[in-house]
Amino acid sequence: MPEFSRQVTPLDHRTAEPIVSGGQIEYEDFPCIIDVIGPLLYTLFQERWQQTQVGHVVEGSVLELEFTQAPKICVLYDGYLTVVTAAWHLHLCLEEHHGGPWGRTPPELRQQRRIQRASFYRRLNKRSQARSWGIQFWNGAGEKMMNLFLPNPFVDDAEKLLPEGKAQLDKLSLYEELRDIYVLGVRPIPYIENPLKRPYLSVCRSSRCYPSQKWQPIIEALQTAVKQEGLEVSVMTSGCLEVCTAGPVVFYSGDRTWYTRVTPEIAQRIVHEHVAQGHPVQAHVYPPIKTQASVQP
Structure with a gap:
């Protein structure tokens, strides 16, 4: 894996898309590799969630969702970023989605799903005045x-338009910073990583798999072992990990390893031998017919 770089190399690629009703959208592309887009999305969803809204804009339809508190979950699993709030959740494909431990997703679909273009944008009116700001992704x-x-400096916290000449221009600080x-x-x-x-x-705590319902002793054992080793590794529960009827199931994100039973x-x-020393517990690795190297991306 390449070393993480804190410096983004600019793409210097700017385009404009005309708006049928007048005006245009100006796009400035930036690299959509995981070590660029990952820190950006973490900032917006975990640290600046109060200033971030999520949605879709197509002709005839606009969806806008806001955060009322920090997300309960913000994690990358098998290429997809999952963000869970109290009322809604989202999935966004940042890397190739392999399709679980068997890698069942066809190569062409892996490429189609993943973000392939990312841009900061400004939406301009007929007088070439910017009226909205954001980030757009393409697959x-x-x-x-x-x-x-x-x-948006032209609306207040209740999403009402501010009087002419009363724009709160300090609201643009997040856009300008990013x-x-x-x-x-x-x-x-x-970030340094x-x-x-x-x-x-x-x-896994999915109700689809009866054995996985016995997850409490497993997570407690993992938490204890991680503390004993002094590791900076998070321990969490999740929904289905795509290895049904073979629970309890554990997934280690460090090298994409699934464990069953x-x-x-x-x-x-798993913690003492695999996470701490790099030696997988082979008898419980899934799929069992493959070596550890073959289940890595």
Whole structure:
């Protein structure tokens, strides 16, 4: 894996898309590799969620969702970023989605689903005055994906238009700060590592698989072992990990390894032998017919 760089190399690619009713949308592309887009999305969803809205914009339809508190979950699993709030959740494909431990997703679909273009944008009116700001993503088929709406200086906190000449221009500070980092490359990424690539251990608690309902002793054993080893590895629960009827199931994100039929004793070995020393507990690795190297991307 390439070393994480805090400096973004600008693409210097700007385009404009005319709006049928007048005006245009100006786009400034930035790299959509995981070590650029990961820190950006972590900032917006985990640290600046109060200033971020999520949605879609197509002709005849606009969806805007806001955060009322920090997300309960913000994690990258098998290429998809999952963000869960109290009322709604989202999935966004940042890397190739392999399709679980068997890698069942066809190569062409992996490319279609993943973000292939990312841009900061300004929406201008007929007088070439900017009236909205945000971030737009496209998939491998060139289709517009999720839209992130950034603070608008022309509306108040209740989404009402402000009187003429009363714009709160300080609301543009987030857009300008992020643009400096990810489009212009004049400021460094504010992390020493990709926050979405920090390793974690996840325990399936899906009701689809009866054995996975016995997840509590497993997560407790993992938490104890991680503390004993002094590791900076998160331990969490998740929904279905795509290995049904073979629970309890544990997933280690550090090298994309699935474990099945995990007991508290095996959970401790996973931490002490695999996470800490790099030696997988082969008897419980899934799929069992493959070597550890073959289940890595």
